[in-house]
Amino acid sequence: MKYLCLVYSNEHELHSLPESPNDAECMAYAEAIQGSGRMVAAEALESVQTATTVRMRNGKMSITDGPFAETKEQLAGFYLIDAKDLNEAIQVAGNIPAARVGCVEVRPVRQLNPGA
């Protein structure tokens, strides 16, 4: 089953705390997941200041600057993994280096049903 692990943290603290991970550590972890066969995709994201939010309403597109919601913690990156069950996904999520300074939301991927 696929799980999306969303990494949230306060952008200003993500790289500035003593516990903060550096890029090399993050890459090493991604490689470790790759090695265990559970990696589908993973990326770090640019700051939410670069975000654009797009909506389509009545055929008209509206474009606004900024993230979907202004919050204290921002989406900083994601891992899409393949895990046996939620327990295995939680293990992978808990060891993401950024989990030490932020948090990781684990969301099961919904299988689209072509008949529905």
Added chain:
Amino acid sequence: MSAESVRAQVEQVYREDSRRILATLIRLLGDFDLAEEALHEAFFVAVERWQRDGVPDNPRTWLVSTGRFKAIDVLRRRARFIASQPMLIAQLEALEQADWSDEDVEDDRLRLIFTCCHPALAADAQVPLTLREVCDLTTEEIARAFLSAPATIAQRIVRAKAKIRDAKIPYQVPTLAELPERLDSVLRVIYLVFNEGYSASMGAELTREDLTREAIRLARLLMELLPEPEVMGLLALMLLHESRRPARTSASGELIVLDEQDRSLWDAGMIAEGCALVERALTTRRFGPYCLQAAIAASHAEAPTAAETDWLEIVGLYDVLLRAAPSPVIELNRAAAISKRDGPLAGLTLIEGILARGDLLDYHLAHAARAEFCRQLGRVDEARAAYERALELTQQVPERRFIEARIKALDRPLTLTLSPRGRGD
């Protein structure tokens, strides 16, 4: 065999074994609702079939096997609508009798407990789900016990089951690495059930025996399956508290504090069992907060009179407990123990420190304890104000009556009872 005697036997198997059978069916079918449906169909078939063919040698295995066939029937009916069902049916048909041997059954019950108390489920769903699936209480019974609407409880259970299915929470006993955290969650659920029964947070009844009984039953089951020191500690703690039940309330329903309880009413059997468990847990040297709280309760239980309580030992245990699991409530209880050892002023100083930090400001027992120490120190106005604050913070009728009685007692003229030494002879 007569219809009545078969029916009686089926009912007996249901009472004794339905949760075990359900636990195994959940593992085999991977679906709570389907397993419940299969369980009921299997028992339904049993009434008719056992009358005709006799009661099978192993009714439990027979019921699991029948439940599995019934589930396959249900899935076949659904298969017309849902594309993924044929694969599941094939998987179920491939199962062999060995997949539900008696040895697996106990493990299945442990799996069920760990699944219902999984920390990924909403905290307010873990308790009702456990009571529903593991203890077989009805939604209505759970709602009554927790003073909520049956629809609310039902909704929490439905949401939790949906999360188990959709997020794929596995039906398994945690690995050794995960065990400490996961066991904590199970113990917390059991202790919540117990506390709700022991000191109902609202309403007129001070205790609800059925909940404390279920909590003790759950802990015994867990203890049988997983004899970890903290499981022993929690079971001991609950037994030692429960032993005082007959002495906690007067005939008219008034609350009686520990100091004033008639100790001859305490249940000696529960105390003996609790104390033995505490000793066994402490010798493992892997004990935690539940063992330490149980050790404190055991120390109270072993004192023949309130005056003979070993406050030195109890304060020592609180010191260790506070280091193991720091919390303002434990600090408060330690302050009460210290006041017994060193006098009310020492207790008052500690409580005022906790409140000054901003902790326990809305906890009625903190204000009640502060009031009690002020009263003992002759600071009547402060005592009254603190009792009144405590009164504002509790909805529980017996507790309110208790505090009101204490306030009234403040108005009585102070009679000085001086000890012989106090006279200055």
